[in-house]
Amino acid sequence: MSRSIVFDSPFLLGFEHTRALAERAAKAAAEAYPPYNVEDRGEGRLRITLAVAGFTPDQLQVTVEDRQLVVAGRRDDERKAEDAYLHRGIAARGFLRSFVLADGMIVEGASLEHGLLHIDLARPEPETSVKTIPIRSAG
Template sequence: MNRSVIFDSPFLLGFDHTRSLIERAAKAAAESYPPYNVEDRGDGSLRITLAVAGFTPEQLTVTVEDRQLTVAGKREGDARGEAFLHRGIAARGFIRSFVLADGMVVEGASLEHGLLHIDLDRPEPEARVQNIPIRTAG
């Protein structure tokens, strides 16, 4: 991804991490499988729902590392050896990533009727005022 000129401003100090978050989000947006919904549940709560038909809870992992939520599905080979005349249900593994804002917390995940629901919450941050002492020279 090309480096954004806005982050090269001398007035934006310490935004290297923000640049990397934007680059990770752009990379995650390019992924297309599995399909998903993001639902605003009000009060800062979100629900991500991924269509993961055919996956068991043991084949799915949900992890958060450095503000990146990663959902991965790993399928073992088709042990039954069935011959399909048509196979429209995807049988491949996947990795889907989401970049989380500061303070977002994953409350839990549940698998129901082929849909993986991941609930997120953003608790209200504490109001914080910091007084900076002024020293005099000498």
């Protein structure tokens, strides 16, 4: 992946973490399976819905690590060899889909319903804090 010229500016020092987040987001956007929706539910709440028909809750895993939400689907490799398909349009492979979360985003929960995995996220209002900085005199 090519590096962003914006983050290579000498005026933006210490933004390596932001560059890494942008690169992870670009990589995640290039993935195409499984299809998903991101829904704005108002008041700082989001819902990610992934189409995971054929997966059971035991075959799905939702984790958050270092502000990255990762959804993994694992298929059992014990497929019947005698199954003969005339057409196979339903994907039967595992997947790994990731989303980069903004600071403060929390995952409230996940549910599987009718082949759709719903992941609910929220961004609580940050607490306002005012810090007074003492001014020292030099003499």
